[in-house]
Amino acid sequence: MTALQKPTPQEEAVVTRAVVRTAEKLDFRQSDLGRLLGLSGASVSRMVHGQYELNIHRPEWDVALALIRVYRSLSSILGGQEDLIRRWMHSPNTDLGGVPSDILRRGAGGLFQVGIYLDSMRGRI
Structure with missing residues (x-):
C-alpha cells in the first residue's frame, strides 16, 4: 500500500482482530x-471487544x-503447533540472549x- 492509498475499513478491522488473536496465541496479556x-x-x-480499531496512520499499525x-x-517454523509455539516463547534462547x-x-x-x-531461521528451512 502506498502512502496515497486510503485503507478500507475492512483492513483496519482485519488487522485489529488479527493482532488480538496473535497476542492471545503468544500468551500476551492485554497490558503487554x-x-x-x-x-x-x-x-x-x-479493541478486544470490537469497539476500537487500529489506525493505519499511527505507529500502532506497523x-x-x-x-x-x-x-x-x-x-511456519513449528508447523502451526500451538503447544510448541508457547513453549518456544517461554524458553531461554541463547541466540536471542533471553526468553523470547x-x-x-x-x-x-x-x-x-x-x-x-x-x-x-525460516530462511534455513
Whole structure:
C-alpha cells in the first residue's frame, strides 16, 4: 500500500482482530499488548471487544503488523503447533540472549529483534 492509498475499513478491522488473536496465541496479556502498541489499557480492552480499531496512520499499525509477522514466522517454523509455539516463547534462547516472550515485552526494539531472528531461521528451512 502506498502512502496515497486510503485503507478500507475492512483492513483496519482485519488487522485489529488479527493482532488480538496473535497476542492471545503468544500468551500476551492485554497490558503487554497495550505497552507494545503504545495504547492505553482502555483502548486495548475496547479493541478486544470490537469497539476500537487500529489506525493505519499511527505507529500502532506497523507494530501490530510486526507482531503478526512474528507469530506467522514462528508458526511456519513449528508447523502451526500451538503447544510448541508457547513453549518456544517461554524458553531461554541463547541466540536471542533471553526468553523470547520477555524480549517481545521490551517494546518495538525487542519485537523487531525477534522478528529478524525468526526470518533468518525460516530462511534455513
